Amino acid sequence: MRAATLLAIGDDDLWSRMFNFENYGELLGLVQNSILAGAVLGIVGGLIGVFVMQRDMAFAVHGISELSFAGAAAALLFGMNVVAGSLAGALVAAIVIGILGSRARDRNSIIGVLMPFGLGLGILFLALYPGRSANKFGLLTGQIISVDDPQLGWLSAISLVVLVSLLLIWRPLSFDSLDADVAAARGVPTRFVSLAFMVLLGLIVAVSVQIIGALLVLALVVTPAAAALRLSASPILVPVLAMVFGFVSAVGGILLAIGGSLPISPYITTISFFIYLVARLVGLRARPRPGLR
Secondary structure, eight states, rough: HHHHHOOOOOHHHHHHOOOOOOTTTHHHTHHHHHHHHHHHHHHHHHHHHHHHHHHOOOHHHHHHHHHHHHHHHHHHHHTTTHHHHHHHHHHHHHHHHHOOSSSSHHHHHHHHHHHHHHHHHHHHHHHHHOOOOHHHHHHHOTTTTTOOHHHHHHHHHHHHHHHHHHHHTTHHHHHHOOOOOHHHHOOOOHHHHHHHHHHHHHHHHHHHHHHHGGTTHHHTTHHHHHHHHOOOOOTTHHHHHHHHHHHHHHHHHHHOOOSSSSHHHHHHHHHHHHHHHHHHHHHHHHSSOOOOO
């Protein structure tokens, strides 16, 4: 009887840590910046994720996030702007991958070298950092209250630059993503387009790290687009669905995380994965079976 009572108390405590909506309205007002930032990043991350999937560069996202984490950790250690440090690390990684990894085999090997290097540097900087452990943990898994007004301005401005730049290079980037050889033969500046895309990817990965953390940034940049591609092949519908899925994952995860005492990233990644799972099941049901009309 006593064991059952203790187990029930433990279950209640666990549930309250995950979902506790007491004073939810007051808490909601404290994280408005995070909600706005999550909405922007979910939309832009979902959009750029379509090209990530078309160019088979999901592994590159993870590689960039590790260098972004190292840059943010260095900035935290030396008392500098964390967003600026994250951007510097991500851009270095994106440019190195873009210049040296024009072929898939070279790109994967370069990313495989950069990832442990960036993660090792980041861990070193965090180990040397004498401040609060929450700041260290937040770089890896995200923080729901980490976005103040200046950071929101940075994140919104960078996301807007990425969005406008994507729209400007949309047609050559789409052509290059589908068939780089034919695009080059038709006069598309494929090296410039590829490098520009890598820079834009580095920017959005760097700002996504501030919300979801370096380890789980794929949930905002890759998973929504992967889910959209399971439902459609339309060049219009896929980007729209990816943006919607990214928005729902980011904002929904933040709204759920407000009521708990856990990091924000598990909520976002769970919603993102659930969307992908549903999209995969729907896609399988909608696909015609061989021999059937």
